Each structure stands twice: as structure tokens, then as C-alpha cells.
Amino acid sequence: MVTSVKSGAFVSLKNVTINKGGIEILHDVTMDISVGSSIALLGPSGCGKTTLLRVIAGLEKVVSGFITIDNEKPCELYKSQALMFLFQEPRLWKHLTVNETLRLTFKLHKRTANEAELKKILDQLGLADFTEYYPDALSVGMRARLAIARAFCIRPRLLLADEPFAALDPVRRLRLNHQFRDLCKQDECTTIWVTHDIVEAMQFADKIIVFTDGESVRPGIIEFDLAGYSKITDPAAIPLDCLELRKSLLDRFFINDT
Amino acid sequence: MVITMKNYLHKRKLELLSMLVVLNIIIITWQFSGERSINVKLFVSTPIIIFDYVLDNYPLVENSFIRTGTEALVGIIVSASISILLTLVFFLWPKLLTIVYPWIVVSQVVPFVVLAPLTIVIFGEESIAGKISLSTIITFFPIMGNLVTALKNIPHEELEVMTILDANKLNILRHTIIPNSLTYFYSGLKIAAPISVIGAVLAEFSGADIGIGKDIFTAGNKLEADKQITGIINSMLLASIIYFLVVLVESRHGKWYRGVKNND
Numbered sequence: 001m002v003t004s005v006k007s008g009a010f011v012s013l014k015n016v017t018i019n020k021g022g023i024e025i026l027h028d029v030t031m032d033i034s035v036g037s038s039i040a041l042l043g044p045s046g047c048g049k050t051t052l053l054r055v056i057a058g059l060e061k062v063v064s065g066f067i068t069i070d071n072e073k074p075c076e077l078y079k080s081q082a083l084m085f086l087f088q089e090p091r092l093w094k095h096l097t098v099n100e101t102l103r104l105t106f107k108l109h110k111r112t113a114n115e116a117e118l119k120k121i122l123d124q125l126g127l128a129d130f131t132e133y134y135p136d137a138l139s140v141g142m143r144a145r146l147a148i149a150r151a152f153c154i155r156p157r158l159l160l161a162d163e164p165f166a167a168l169d170p171v172r173r174l175r176l177n178h179q180f181r182d183l184c185k186q187d188e189c190t191t192i193w194v195t196h197d198i199v200e201a202m203q204f205a206d207k208i209i210v211f212t213d214g215e216s217v218r219p220g221i222i223e224f225d226l227a228g229y230s231k232i233t234d235p236a237a238i239p240l241d242c243l244e245l246r247k248s249l250l251d252r253f254f255i256n257d258t
Numbered sequence: 259m260v261i262t263m264k265n266y267l268h269k270r271k272l273e274l275l276s277m278l279v280v281l282n283i284i285i286i287t288w289q290f291s292g293e294r295s296i297n298v299k300l301f302v303s304t305p306i307i308i309f310d311y312v313l314d315n316y317p318l319v320e321n322s323f324i325r326t327g328t329e330a331l332v333g334i335i336v337s338a339s340i341s342i343l344l345t346l347v348f349f350l351w352p353k354l355l356t357i358v359y360p361w362i363v364v365s366q367v368v369p370f371v372v373l374a375p376l377t378i379v380i381f382g383e384e385s386i387a388g389k390i391s392l393s394t395i396i397t398f399f400p401i402m403g404n405l406v407t408a409l410k411n412i413p414h415e416e417l418e419v420m421t422i423l424d425a426n427k428l429n430i431l432r433h434t435i436i437p438n439s440l441t442y443f444y445s446g447l448k449i450a451a452p453i454s455v456i457g458a459v460l461a462e463f464s465g466a467d468i469g470i471g472k473d474i475f476t477a478g479n480k481l482e483a484d485k486q487i488t489g490i491i492n493s494m495l496l497a498s499i500i501y502f503l504v505v506l507v508e509s510r511h512g513k514w515y516r517g518v519k520n521n522d
Contacts, residue, residue: 059418084422091419095437095514104433108423134514154423 010035010190011056011158016065018051025051028065031209031223035070038184038191040201042249043211049194050088053160056192057085069158084156086164086193090147092135098122098146099131105153125149125179141172148176152183159184161193174235177204198249202242203232210249266505303483308491311484318473323492326470329386329458330500333393334450340394341401341446345409349435350427359406366399370457374464383465389458396457397450404446408439440508440515447504452497459493470496 009032018026025048033039041049054060056067067073069083093101102121106113122128125145135143144165151159161180165173181204184191195201201208207225232242267274285305292304299307312319348355374392381388416434425433455470462471470489477485508515 057422059421085418087415087419089415091415093416093433093437095512096433104429105423108425108429136514 009033010037010070011192012068013056014065014067016055016067017063018048018055018060019063020051020060026055030065033190033192035190036188037206038181038204039193040205040208041192041194041211042196042198042201042208045196047211049211050162053085053162053192053194056158057083057160059085082157084151084154084159086147086151086159086161088163088166090135090143090164092143092146092150094135097132097134098127098138098149101135101146101150102153105150109154121149121152124183140167141176144168144176145179148180148183152187155187156189159189159191159193161191163194163196166196173200198246199232199235199238202238202245203235208249266502299483300481301483303487307484308487311488315485319488319492321468322470322473322489323496325386325466325468326389326455326458326462326493327496327499329389329461329469330393330454330496331503332386332390333457334397334447334454334500336390337394337397337450337454338401338443338447341398341405342443344402345405345439346431348406348409349431355406355409362399362402370396370460374461377461378465384467389461389466389469389471392461393454393457396460397454400449400453401443401446404442404449405439408442409435411442412438437514440511444504444508447508448501451501451504454500455493455497459489 011031011033013029013031016026016029017024029052041052043049051060055062056069058067058073093104096104099118102118103113106118119128122131125148127142127145127149130138130142133142135146138146144167147164164180165176168176177200193205206227207223209223232238238246288298288302289305292299292302292307298304303311344358348358370392373395377388377392381391412435416438417430420430420434458469459471459474462469463475466472470492474486474489474493477483477489
């Protein structure tokens with residue numbers, strides 16, 4: 001359980017407990033996430049990161065506790081379309097081309113597709129030459145980019161991302177991560193994202209929330225504020241203070257850093 | 259690629275060639291056996307006699323073919339329409355599915371041979387409606403069953419995307435339910451295509467003024483093997499034509515659908 005109360009909390013979880021098939025996945029979680037921040041959720045597989053993200057999105061029912069986003073229930077946010085979820089797999093509409101996908105997203109957002117806006121997002125994500133392609137004809141990376149384009153079409157205030165680039169190679173992943181962060185900054189959206197990559201989390205997040213799964217601290221959530229650490233610009237040359245943090249994070253995972 | 263008769267024949271050249279070879283072997287063996295054995299000639303006639311019969315009675319054969327074909331085709335169209343409509347109702351009110359579907363399954367136990375005379379009593383011997391209704395009943399379950407399976411197997415991941423985007427029922431139907439149901443729908447139609455002909459023929463057995471079923475039935479009673487086998491061959495031809503029509507319609511769904519189909 002962690003309590004991190006900040007003034008102007010955008011996402012607020014109070015004593016949230018979740019059961020799945022009789023197994024308690026999250027127990028009495030309390031956390032506040034401030035507006036505009038970028039939060040990385042780290043932890044071993046099966047510790048409840050994705051479940052927490054789905055709970056915030058209102059896709060999972062809580063046993064006890066409550067969640068508010070901007071003082072509203074998650075389902076209320078669907079109506080104002082201020083929330084978007086980037087799933088591990090792109091989940092695209094296979095019968096729609098790139099162009100049609102974005103137009104439908106605009107339509108669902110009750111907005112008419114703005115040609116300039118459409119072009120800008122397609123250019124930014126390198127999809128401008130593939131507008132008439134169906135998802136099946138796109139590469140894995142392009143599908144991930146289309147999923148990002150679809151997410152940013154609705155200009156979300158809260159973006160939840162569950163390892164959307166997990167299937168990509170490290171180079172493409174890094175490039176996409178940069179594009180993703182640029183879009184987040186541009187739209188000033190609050191981001192909560194799940195990752196297994198510690199350096200990636202340290203590089204792009206304002207704060208890291210580590211899920212521990214050890215017997216002594218089970219279940220537990222520990223927060224690391226990255227404000228006092230050096231900025232990682234090159235993942236190959238990590239500053240000394242960040243290296244120490246990395247070691248500390250790895251310890252939390254119960255992994256020997258060899 | 260949209261299927262036309264020309265590119266279908268081109269694509270399936272080898273398949274069609276092998277079919278032709280097998281067909282030739284069957285015809286030659288059949289003709290040879292018919293000439294050698296009186297029993298074979300009596301019960302299944304010979305290809306040459308059948309060919310002569312068709313030439314001599316072409317208007318009758320043609321009319322029977324068109325009538326039964328109409329009954330089968332209209333039957334499958336009505337059945338598909340009812341199935342789509344019911345699926346739509348089940349999508350809008352999912353609880354109805356659990357109430358109604360078991361009755362649809364149980365209704366399949368009713369023997370169609372019993373239903374055939376009933377349709378004649380209700381609609382009259384010469385009416386086409388009775389035959390269409392039996393063809394509809396017989397083809398309903400394969401189509402409906404496949405659509406219900408589709409409805410139960412809609413990927414919840416895609417529904418979650420629609421939930422998050424606050425899509426309304428119409429958009430969910432258009433962009434999630436329909437695209438994910440098409441392969442199931444066409445599978446149902448492909449099973450229903452040949453049995454639609456069986457339904458129409460079966461109804462004609464019980465009473466009809468014209469039709470393949472009537473020809474087969476009367477010829478069977480009079481031991482007119484040429485007429486009977488002509489009817490059977492026409493039924494097979496009809497089933498193949500309706501099946502091809504389904505394939506033709508299915509091919510019109512564009513590139514994305516073929517991609518999905520290949521992945522299935």
C-alpha cells in the first residue's frame with residue numbers, strides 16, 4: 001500500500017482491492033497521480049501492473065475502494081473521451097485502412113476529421129505513405145504507430161499504455177518511445193504506462209512505481225521520484241546516480257544485477 | 259481480387275482439370291458397366307441414354323431446374339435474412355439468446371420428412387411457398403448456429419477498444435460485430451447451399467406440379483432411371499451453382515476480408 005497525496009491529484013485510487021478468480025491481485029492500493037505527469041509501472045510479470053491499469057480505465061471491477069479521474073468515475077471519462085488505453089497488441093480495426101481508422105476515431109469522438117490534423121499526426125508517425133493500407137499489410141511497428149495515432153486522435157487527458165511496444169526490436173522501440181513522449185508532451189496528457197525495461201522507465205518517466213512481489217513485502221508498491229536524478233539521454237551511458245537507482249530498482253525485483 | 263467466372267476458372271485450373279479427369283473416368287466406367295449389365299442399366303441408366311433423355315425433354319428438365327433452383331435460392335435467402343435479424347436481436351438483448359437459442363436447437367430434432375406434407379397442407383400442392391418454407395427451415399440452423407457462434411466469439415479486446423472510445427451500439431455492430439462474424443456467416447451459408455436444394459427436393463416429393471423432386475419421385479415409382487438420374491445430376495449442379503454464388507458474394511468483401519480469412 002502506498003499513499004502519495006499530492007495537491008491537484010488527477011487520478012486517485014483509494015483503498016482499491018481487486019480479486020480475479022478468487023485470487024487477490026491488488027490489495028488496499030491508494031495512490032494519487034498529479035495532472036500532466038508521466039508514471040511508469042515496473043514489476044515482475046503477474047504482479048498486477050496491467051490489472052491496475054485496467055482498473056483505472058474502468059475495465060475491471062474493484063472489490064472495494066474507489067477510483068476517480070479528475071473527480072469523475074472512469075466510465076464518465078469515456079463519455080467525454082478524455083481517456084485512452086494503448087493495449088499490448090494494437091487491436092486495430094482490420095476492415096479499415098489507416099486513413100479510415102483515424103477518420104472513424106474522429107467520428108467516434110464526435111468530431112469531423114480535420115485534414116490538417118490528420119496529416120500532421122500521419123506525418124509525425126511516418127504513416128503518411130501508407131494511408132490506404134489495411135492493418136494486415138502493415139509491419140508490426142507500423143501497426144503500433146497506427147495504434148498511437150488512433151490514441152492521440154482523441155487528444156486524451158489520460159493515456160494508459162500497457163507495454164504497447166513490447167513486440168518491437170530495441171531500436172524501433174526507442175524511436176517509438178521518443179515519438180510517444182513527444183506526442184504526450186505536445187498534448188499535455190497524463191500518462192501511466194507499464195514497462196519491464198528499467199532504463200526506459202528511468203528515461204521517460206517522472207516517477208516510477210515499483211510493484212514488489214516478495215514474501216516479506218507482498219503485495220507492495222514503492223514509489224521512486226526521478227526529479228532528483230540526472231536525465232538519461234543515452235541508454236548506453238547511464239549517469240552514476242541513475243546506475244545506483246537502477247541497482248536499487250533491480251533489488252526490488254529480487255534480481256541479481258550481474 | 260474479386261472473383262469472376264474467368265479468374266475463378268484460371269485460379270482453380272488444376273483443381274478443375276483433375277475434376278474433369280475424374281468425371282470422365284466415372285462417365286466411361288458408368289457407360290461401360292451399363293452396357294455390360296442389365297441391372298446397372300435398369301437402376302442407373304447410362305450417360306448416353308441420360309443425354310438423349312435431356313435432349314428429348316429439354317423444356318421439362320429446364321423448367322424443373324429453374325423451379326427447384328428458385329425454391330432453394332429463395333429459401334436460403336429467407337433463412338439468411340431471418341438468421342441475421344435474430345442475431346441482431348440477440349446482440350441488442352443478449353439475455354434473449356439464452357432463452358431462445360435452446361429452442362432453436364431442439365427444433366432441429368423435428369424430422370423434415372414430417373414437415374414436408376405439412377407445408378403442402380398449409381400452402382397447397384402447387385404453391386412454391388411450401389417448398390421455399392421447407393428449404394428455409396432446413397437451411398436455417400447452419401446459418402443461425404454459425405452466427406450465434408460468431409456472436410459468442412467476438413474478441414473482447416476489440417469490444418474494450420469500442421468501450422473506451424464510447425462507441426454506440428450501431429458502431430460496435432458495424433465495426434466489431436459484423437467484421438468478426440463474416441467468416442462464420444459464410445461458413446454457414448456454404449453448408450446451407452447444398453442442403454437448400456435437399457429441402458426443396460424433399461418438399462417436392464410430397465407434392466408438386468413441377469420440379470426436380472417431383473421428377474425424381476415419379477421416375478422412381480415408374481423405374482425411369484434416365485429421368486431419375488437426370489434429376490439427381492440437376493440437384494448436384496444446382497447445389498454447386500448456389501455454393502459458387504456464395505463464394506462469389508464472399509469474394510466481394512475486399513482485401514481486408516481475404517487477409518482475415520487466410521489468418522483463420
